[in-house]
Amino acid sequence: MENRIGEFLVQIGAMQQYQVDDVLRAQADGDSRMFGEIAIELGYINDAAIKKYLDYRHSQTGSAS
Secondary structure: OOOOHHHHHHHOOOOOHHHHHHHHHHHHOOOOOOHHHHHHHOOOOOHHHHHHHHHHHHHHHHOOO
C-alpha cells in the first residue's frame, strides 16, 4: 500500500506526527501548496527529506509487476 508523504516522513524520523498535523491543518485551512512546500517553509524538513520520499515512491512504482 502506498505511503502518504507525511506517514513516510514520520516513519523515517524526518518529521514528528504533530508537525504532519500542522501541515495538514494548514492545507485544511486553505493553503493550496503541496505538503512538502509547507513543511519546508515551516522548517520541519529540507529538500533531502523530499528526495528520500520521491526515491521511495519511484522504487515502489518500478517494482509493481
